[in-house]
Amino acid sequence: xxxxxxxxxxxxxxGLLACCPAALEAGMKITPVANVSLLGxxxxxxxxxxxxxxRLDAFxxxxxxxxxxxxxxxxxxxxxxxxxxxxxxxxxxxxTRQRQTHTFSLKYxxxxxxxxxxxxxxxxxxxxxxxxxxxxGDGLFDYATLSFGLDxxxxxxxxxxxxxxxxxxxxxxNYSTLLSEGGTAIDTTTFNxxxxxxxxDTMDNTNHRLGFTYTWFPEPAVMKAGYDFTYRRYGDQAxxxxxxxxxxxxxxxxxxxxxQNWTFRVSRAMKPVYLAVGAxxxxxxxxxxxxxxxxxxxxxxxxSYVDMSVSPSASFVFKNGAQFGVGLDWRRLYYLGRLKQDAxxxxxxxxxxxxxxxxxxxxxYPVYNKIFAKAAYNYQVSSSNxxxxxxxxxxYRASTYLLGLxxxx
Numbered sequence: 001x002x003x004x005x006x007x008x009x010x011x012x013x014x015g016l017l018a019c020c021p022a023a024l025e026a027g028m029k030i031t032p033v034a035n036v037s038l039l040g041x042x043x044x045x046x047x048x049x050x051x052x053x054x055r056l057d058a059f060x061x062x063x064x065x066x067x068x069x070x071x072x073x074x075x076x077x078x079x080x081x082x083x084x085x086x087x088x089x090x091x092x093x094x095x096t097r098q099r100q101t102h103t104f105s106l107k108y109x110x111x112x113x114x115x116x117x118x119x120x121x122x123x124x125x126x127x128x129x130x131x132x133x134x135x136x137g138d139g140l141f142d143y144a145t146l147s148f149g150l151d152x153x154x155x156x157x158x159x160x161x162x163x164x165x166x167x168x169x170x171x172x173x174n175y176s177t178l179l180s181e182g183g184t185a186i187d188t189t190t191f192n193x194x195x196x197x198x199x200x201d202t203m204d205n206t207n208h209r210l211g212f213t214y215t216w217f218p219e220p221a222v223m224k225a226g227y228d229f230t231y232r233r234y235g236d237q238a239x240x241x242x243x244x245x246x247x248x249x250x251x252x253x254x255x256x257x258x259x260q261n262w263t264f265r266v267s268r269a270m271k272p273v274y275l276a277v278g279a280x281x282x283x284x285x286x287x288x289x290x291x292x293x294x295x296x297x298x299x300x301x302x303x304s305y306v307d308m309s310v311s312p313s314a315s316f317v318f319k320n321g322a323q324f325g326v327g328l329d330w331r332r333l334y335y336l337g338r339l340k341q342d343a344x345x346x347x348x349x350x351x352x353x354x355x356x357x358x359x360x361x362x363x364x365y366p367v368y369n370k371i372f373a374k375a376a377y378n379y380q381v382s383s384s385n386x387x388x389x390x391x392x393x394x395x396y397r398a399s400t401y402l403l404g405l406x407x408x409x
Contacts, residue, residue, distance in 0.1 A: 028064055028065060028066055028067075029064070029065040030062050030063065030064050030065075031062070031063045031065070032060075032061075032062045032063075032409065033059075033060070033061045033062075033063060033409065034058075034059060034060045034061070034407075034408070034409040035057075035058070035059045035406070035407070035408050035409070036056075036057070036058045036059070036406070036407045037055075037056070037057045037374060037404060037405065037406035037407070038054065038055075038056055038404050038405055038406075039054065039055045039056075039374065039376070039402040039403060039404030039405075040052060040053065040054045040055070040402065040403060040404055041053070041055065041083060041376075041400060041401045041402035041403060042083065042400070042401060043083040043084040043085065043398065043399070043400045044398065044399045044400070045084060045086070045095070045396060045397075045398050046396055046397055046398075047397075050083065050084045053081075053082030053083045053098075054080075054082045055079075055080065055081045055082065055083060055402060055404075056078075056079070056080045057078070057079050058076070058077070058078045058079075059075070059076070059077050059078075060075070060076045061073060061074065061075040061076070062074060069110060069111040069112060070108075070109075070110060070111075071108070071109040071111075072106070072107075072108055072109075073106070073107040073108075073109065074104075074105070074106050074107075075103070075104070075105045075106075075107070076102075076103070076104055077101075077102075077103045077105075078100070078101065078102045078103070079099070079100065079101045080098075080099070080100040081098065081099045081100070082098050083400055083402075084096065084097055085099070085398075085400070086382075086393055086396065086398060087099075087128075087141075094130065094141065094392065094393075095130070095393060096128050096129065096130055096141075097129045097130060097131060097132060097134075098128075098129040099126070099127070099128050099129070100126070100127050100136075101124060101125070101126045101127075102124065102125050103122060103123070103124035103125075104122065104123050104124075105120060105121065105122035105123075106120065106121050106122070107119070107120040108120070114154065114155040114156070115152070115153065115154050115155070116151070116152070116153040116155075117150070117151070117152055117153075118150065118151040118152075118153070119148075119149070119150045120147075120148070120149050120150070120151075121147065121148050121149075122145075122146075122147045123144070123145070123146050123147075124144065124145045124147075125142075125143075125144050126142060126143050126144070126145075127139055127142050128140075128141045128142055138174060139174060140174055140175060141172065141175070142172065142173060142174055143170055143171060143172045143173075143203075144170070144171050144173070145168055145169065145170050145171075146168060146169050147166060147167070147168035147169075148166070148167050148168070149164060149165060149166035149167070149168075150164065150165050151163070151164045152164070158216060159214055159215055159216030159217065160214070160215045160216075161212075161213075161214055162211075162212070162213045162214075162215070163210075163211070163212055164209075164210070164211040164212075164228075165208075165209070165210055165211075166207070166208075166209040166211075167206075167207070167208055167209075168206075168207050168209070169204070169205070169206050169207070170203075170204065170205050170206075170207070171201070171204045172201070172203040172204060175201075175202065175203045199236035199237055199238055200236055201235075201236045202234065202236055202237040203234070203237070204234065204235065204236060205232050205233060205234045205235075206232070206233050206235060207230055207231070207232045207233075208230065208231045209228060209229070209230040209231075210228065210229050210230075211226065211227070211228035211229075212226060212227050212228070213225065213226035213227075214226070220268055220269070220270075221266055221267065221268045222266070222267045222268070223264075223265070223266045224263075224264070224265045224266075225263065225264050225265075226261075226262070226263040226264075227260070227261070227262055227263070228260070228261050228263075229258070229259070229260050230257075230258070230259040230260075231256070231257075231258060232256065232257040232258075232259065233254065233255070233256045233257075234254055234255040234256070234257075234288075235254055236254070237254060237255040237288070238250035238251060238252065238253065238254060238255070239251045239253045239254065239255055239287055239288055239289065240288065240289045240290060240291055240298075241289070242289070242291075242298045242300070247291075247293075248289075248291040248298055253287070255286065255287060255288040256286070256287055257284055257285065257286045257287075257288075257303065258284070258285045258286075259282070259283070259284045259285075260282065260283045260284075261280060261281070261282045261283075262280065262281045262282075263278065263279070263280045264278070264279050264280075265277070265278040265279075271317075272316050272317050272318055272319075273314060273315070273316055274314070274315045274316075274317065275312075275313075275314050276312070276313050276314075277310070277311065277312040277313070278309075278310070278311045278312075279308075279309065279310050279311075280308065280309045280311075281306075281307075281308045282306070282307045282308070282309075283305075283306050283307075284303065284304055284305050284306075285304050286301070286302070286303035286304050288302055288303050289301060289302050289337070290302040295345065295346075295347065297339075297347055299337060299338060299339055300337050301336050301337025301338075302337055302338055303337075303338075304335070304336040304337055305333055305334055305335045305336055305338075306333075306334050306336065307331060307332060307333040307334065308331070308332055309329065309330060309331040309332070310329075310330050311327065311328070311329045311330070312327070312328055313325065313326065313327035313328070314326050314327075320366060321365075321366040321372075322363075322364065322365045322366065323362075323363070323364040323365075324362070324363050324364075325360075325361070325362040325363075326359075326360070326361055326362075327358075327359070327360045328357075328358070328359050328360075329356070329357070329358040329359075329360075330355075330356070330357055330358075331355070331356040331358075332353070332354075332355050332356075333353065333354045333355075333356075334351065334353050335351050335352040335353070336351065337351065338351060338352045339351060339352070340352045340385050340386050340387070341386060341387060341388035342387050342388065343387040343388060344388070345388045345390070350385065352384060352385065352386045352394075353384060353385055354382060354383070354384040354386070354394055355382070355383050355384070356380065356381070356382050357380065357381045358378065358379070358380045359378070359379050359380075360376070360377065360378045360379075361376065361377045361378075362374070362375070362376045362377075363375045363376075364406065367405075370407055370408045370409060371405060371406070371407050372405065372406045372407075372408070373404075373405060373406075374402075374403070374404055374405065374406045375401075375402065375403050376400075376401070376402045377399070377400070377401045377402075378399065378400045378401075379397075379398075379399045380397070380398045380399070381396075381397050381398075382394065382395060382396050382397075382398075383395055
């Protein structure tokens with residue numbers, strides 16, 4: 001996306017926020033909603049502690065009721081994290097130092113009796129630092145997302161149906177640029193996937209997503225089942241092919257991924273306790289393969305995987321506004337083609353699998369009016385049969401604690 005398009009989207013969304021006073025004078029009802037939290041804390045990776053850093057989250061949305069059955073919802077959501085974290089980027093776990101994300105979105109809600117229609121547009125920009133001396137805007141994994149979508153919701157006596165469609169583009173402005181500077185200094189797998197021979201904007205992708213959910217209410221529980229399907233195309237990333245003889249080459253075909261998710265969630269409120277458990281099964285199918293020239297190893301179906309997860313949680317809400325929450329997330333990932341390696345990089349016959357455990361605690365206590373003291377702690381363990389970690393992290397233990405204040409309006 002060009003800079004002119006980015007500025008146009010930002011100007012439209014920011015201009016709408018500036019018009020809110022005029023809308024109020026015209027008799028429209030505006031309900032402002034905002035939330036800001038400022039936290040500080042530390043991150044530990046395999047017992048090594050990073051310096052004390054801050055985290056800022058901000059949300060603002062002046063909900064505009066234009067007329068009965070017509071609502072306009074502009075939203076700004078921003079986040080800055082100064083604590084280290086391992087993010088799943090470009091097919092593996094990457095240690096990031098600092099991150100910031102800014103999202104502007106606009107949703108229109110049309111209500112007709114028991115049906116709702118919600119067209120929307122959004123633009124987000126994410127900046128990611130991998131090293132302390134890296135400048136904002138120069139990150140290898142910086143990306144921008146432009147999205148258009150529509151939700152249709154039908155409320156019926158036995159439950160609520162929701163259908164959704166989203167079209168979105170993701171662009172990485174620095175990925176190929178920094179790769180070309182690295183040349184053969186980086187790992188051969190990444191170079192073969194992203195080098196200029198295979199295209200220029202090799203990580204940019206275009207997505208079409210369809211989603212379906214059904215929510216029903218068997219007292220005293222609430223249940224929700226869903227399915228979503230995404231077709232993702234990398235328009236400038238050629239597919240790696242293995243010839244009958246000689247070296248692999250890049251075909252004229254481009255990489256495309258099919259992503260499917262099946263989800264289920266059940267929740268129940270038993271004041272002051274709220275219990276929930278969710279489950280998901282996902283499948284990513286990709287036509288992209290890989291070639292490690294240093295070990296003359298061609299790996300077919302490199303990105304495809306099946307994963308499953310289970311996430312139970314419990315939260316307590318007390319009469320004075322205090323809250324306490326605890327959660328556990330388990331995820332198991334099976335690569336369908338990616339081969340495991342030992343610590344020296346030698347390939348084995350088995351495929352890579354990876355297991356994640358994430359436990360979390362969160363406490364919020366009112367201190368004055370709409371100001372809350374907040375504390376959070378997360379502990380994550382990742383284990384895998386993959387031992388070669390020159391490029392991505394597969395095995396690690398990480399924990400984060402955060403303390404600070406939160407304000408609601």
